[in-house]
Amino acid sequence: MFHSVPSSSLLLPTGELELELSQLAPPRTLAAMAPSCGTADVPYTLLSALLSGGGPACGGRAFLRDYAQRGTNALLWSGLLAVTWVLLLRVSALFRLWALGSRLPGPPALLADPGLAAACRAGGDITGYLSKLHGTFGPVVRLWVGPSQLLVSVKDVSLIKQILAKAEDKLPLTERTYNLACGRLGLFISSFEKVKSSRELLEVFLNEKLNIGASGSSFKIIEAILDRVDSTKDKDSLDCRSFSQHMAFNIIGTALFGEVFFDWPDAAAYEELLMIVAKDSCFWASYAVPPFWKPGYRKYRSLCAKLKILIEGIIRKSIEQSSLLGHNDLRSCKKSEGVVKDPVGCTSLLDGIISGCCLYGAVERSLSSEEEICGNIVGLMLHGMSASSNLIGSILTRLVLYPKLKDQLYADIVAVCDRSSELEVDDVLRMQFLLATVCESARLLPAGPLLQRCSLQHDLTLKSSIIIPAGATLVVPLHLVQMDVSVWGHDACQFNPSRLLQKEIDLGELLGTHKGSNRIKLFTECNKTDSFLPFGSGSRACVGQKFAILGISMLIASLLLNYEVQPQPDLSREMDLAVNSNNLGHLPNPKLILTGRKI
């Protein structure tokens, strides 16, 4: 595309100059670089545009037009190549998923399993549906939830152990759910790498908060909560569910905010809002694109915003109090080189955050730290409150329905501690029947029906050369595992705390020696330990397990020491039905009466 241009177009006045120029640059090359204005010829480089005789108004404009044209073309080409590359990667990943997925046993549905959809539509008995599939296909079953969504359910205990240790990521849906409700946060994120440091710091804080094994330690939160019980107990109709929700809210709230929490005027509004947000979060997060056009979604977002405003209010209050007590300002605080600073000295989790010892690990970017702390706190309140309220509710319901259980528990509690002395965490560790009751209730009614994990980056190779492709959703059906007759015996579905008692094990000692570790070991028989998963297991297990078990045990012990818990007199029919049905997975919600015990 090199064109020769008449020498006149160079506008050189004399032949000498023409000669000199022709020596500097060969006429053919120069001509090629400087086309005449108004022709179809255009310059190719900036130098040629500047050297062109047409001046900026002519050669420059043509150059720019040409440059823009070629630039746009290059951009479009590279965009097209990138999109093609991404699509190719996606398609090859999809083929891999199909190839590896179809090697696993499961129903022959190709794109989306109709049985699962039908089970979800008819009241959502996913456990029942999975149970049938495991009966037909064995301990590992695959299901196509959609053309690119593979779900693998695992029931075999040894495989579950491997999965929970190897699959370190949570489902992206879990992260979306928490992000939607809480905003930006460092906990509950799908990638394990991102959540690791926040988990470690929170775990140390929560475990030290209970101060297990230290003499003279008392779980002060419970005392404050009992004062709350005093203010509510006179109400005629306390039902187990709302009472438990209130207790759970107070336990988690006091752990996070300290005593400021009890003077918080917005606490009731916050509790109500939190429950609404917790109920709807998963539904709205299930949309791949946020449905801004739906009024329900907009309403939900405004509730989340209100929740955030309320939390900011109490954080501010807590900070004010902390600065009165001489703690650091939130903005100026920094974690000191990854070292956890004295978590025991912190009176509340927020206090810990303020003085830089908790949750701050993941927040190196100080500008976003307040937003992230706020998100973490809302997330902990959401999860901690709904899971703990579920467990407290099931224990209280059993106390109300089974007077014998209540008497047995009371005897276990007073054998260790009488009402005249202050209840300590160390005392609770010696109340084996109480701890077994809490754990047996968690076994029969876990916080959710499925443990959910995935491995976002790598395929998982399990023993017996089962390969689970990266990105597949792994689920453990908790009801099937925790009520497996082959592990728990023929009465697996019945409430029987004594099954967890091993006379030769001293729980208190065990917890004390395992200080800092997250697991409470109740069983010597390995297969039972592996089949007890209400708090999950492995790298993403619940960080609040010890805190929840001991905190809830402490609450029940304090309640029974101070109050007589009785059902409302007109409950006899409901009680009879519940006791006779033996179906304690779905508990009724009886009303209870609390009357103070005489000393």
Ligand code: HEM
């Ligand atoms: C009875 C009460 C509770 C139950 C039944 C429960 C249950 C669970 C379960 C099943 C998981 C998922 C575990 C897994 O995938 O292996 C989990 C995660 C978690 N729990 Fe709890 N939990 C309870 C209370 C608490 C409390 C009180 C806190 C803290 C204040 C807490 C903090 C967490 C955190 C931070 C995670 C996320 C771990 C991660 O994503 O890495 N939990 N919990």
